[in-house]
Amino acid sequence: MDPLKQALLQLGSPTGLALVLLGTTLGIFVGAIPGLTGTMLIALMLPLTFGVDPQYAMTLLISVYVGAISGGMITATLLRMPGTPASIITTLDGYPLARKGKPERALALGVMASFVGGMISWGLLVLLAKPVALLSTRFGPFEYFSLVLTALVLIASIGGKSLSRSLLAGMLGILASMPGIAAATGQARLTFGFTELNDGFHLLPVLIGLFAVNQIMRDIAGKNSTPEAIKLGERRHRWRWTDFKEH
Secondary structure, eight states: OHHHHHHHHHHTSHHHHHHHHHHHHHHHHHHTSTTOOHHHHHHHHGGGGTTSOHHHHHHHHHHHHHHHHHHHHHHHHHTSOOSSGGGTTHHHHHHHHHHTTOHHHHHHHHHHHHHHHHHHHHHHHHHHHHHHHHHHTTOOHHHHHHHHHHHHHHHHHHTTTOHHHHHHHHHHHHHHHSSEEOTTTOOEESOTTOGGGGGOOOHHHHHIIIIIHHHHHHHHHTTTSOOOOOOOOOSSOOOOHHHHHHO
């Protein structure tokens, strides 16, 4: 526990807290813009960390990533455009709540969920990182097949009552991931002679096409119609114990 104690002390220092604040702020701004990801910002900031204390550098980069993942929910809640792939599910519940005139409540619940989920995942990472790393080295074909099957079951459960729509969405996702260079054989697959498809379809452009472009086309199609009036509730969301209990 000595390394963990030393890391907590360094994280709680003024320099560590300042780096957390800086990285989280930058990450939120980048994550809230569809098409920009925390991974890209980390790649841009990586040269700036050369010569810096490794623990402070990791603090800054991790704060950027966490802030970007949390910032993606802002546009997902207000505009139905997920800023990051992790914010897709937020469009299913945050955006409808904002349309009901409660955008401040939707954003507040999103911030709470990000904080609580981040703290839980941090605790699990500290406790389970080493055992999971050792277990992953023993994975074989059967274990990988089980993981993929579990992912398909989760996809089917998202659609609720419409199982056929969930399965169709999962099949389209599998189809979109097939073009490119096959990892097993190294041969081009479903590229149809286009060298641009050798790298396949990246997740972020596909998501932007499905969500952001879709929403923009909807707005353009209804530009001559009278926009729906949204009555805002309280300007400042008040935390209640029922929010933590129910959500």
